[in-house]
Amino acid sequence: GQQVQQSPASLVLQEGENAELQCNFSTSLNSMQWFYQRPGGSLVSLFYNPSGTKHSGRLTSTTVIKERRSSLHISSSQTTDSGTYLCALERDYNQGKLIFGQGTKLSIKP
Amino acid sequence: GALVYQYPRRTICKSGTSMRMECQAVGFQATSVAWYRQSPQKTFELIALSTVNSAIKYEQNFTQEKFPISHPNLSFSSMTVLNAYLEDRGLYLCGARAGQNYAEQFFGPGTRLTVL
Numbered sequence: 001g002q003q004v005q006q007s008p009a010s011l012v013l014q015e016g017e018n019a020e021l022q023c024n025f026s027t028s029l030n031s032m033q034w035f036y037q038r039p040g041g042s043l044v045s046l047f048y049n050p051s052g053t054k055h056s057g058r059l060t061s062t063t064v065i066k067e068r069r070s071s072l073h074i075s076s077s078q079t080t081d082s083g084t085y086l087c088a089l090e091r092d093y094n095q096g097k098l099i100f101g102q103g104t105k106l107s108i109k110p
Numbered sequence: 111g112a113l114v115y116q117y118p119r120r121t122i123c124k125s126g127t128s129m130r131m132e133c134q135a136v137g138f139q140a141t142s143v144a145w146y147r148q149s150p151q152k153t154f155e156l157i158a159l160s161t162v163n164s165a166i167k168y169e170q171n172f173t174q175e176k177f178p179i180s181h182p183n184l185s186f187s188s189m190t191v192l193n194a195y196l197e198d199r200g201l202y203l204c205g206a207r208a209g210q211n212y213a214e215q216f217f218g219p220g221t222r223l224t225v226l
Contacts, residue, residue, distance in 0.1 A: 035217075041201040041219075041220050041222060042203075042218075043217045048214035086154070090215075096161060096207050096215065097156055097159050098144070098146075098154075098205065099156075101153065102153045
């Protein structure tokens, strides 16, 4: 089965609402990264977060290794936050190999 | 800062022909370079991983015969898609990392391949 599962697959919110994106993994973890994929396809790195909580503006990432999950929280969402968000993990014995989730497609309505 | 460039950004090739794409790390020495592909409606999957002092390792569904990779130094890598067919279309990303364990991976903007 899939080693990295993201949920929900898609999420529609009104502008101003908070978004919670989940990433669950079934394998051991060396590192976890969250990306935003631009419409053209390129990836924007949001967080490199092997464990714990990190903040960046309206974004917060929390990785709990024991529970095998990582989350991305977007507060006070804006229409410009719309797009696809991907989590990717690196297992502890594979240097440089990232396993990507299927992504969450976020749509923020004005 | 750490940047990864990819060239070309977009390319179109006829079915059965080959195309080469390049990846360059700027501002850091990449201890590992990974090539990924995102096929339409799918997530990214690893094609091959090249690390310092190791041979290039291909994932199960990809071969050196189909996707030969050249990695002459820590900053540059190129990959060729040989005999491209419709199933090879997609976005090819190059990811480079500057450390061993616990190091962030930086991605280029990708090369989008269309096969006619």
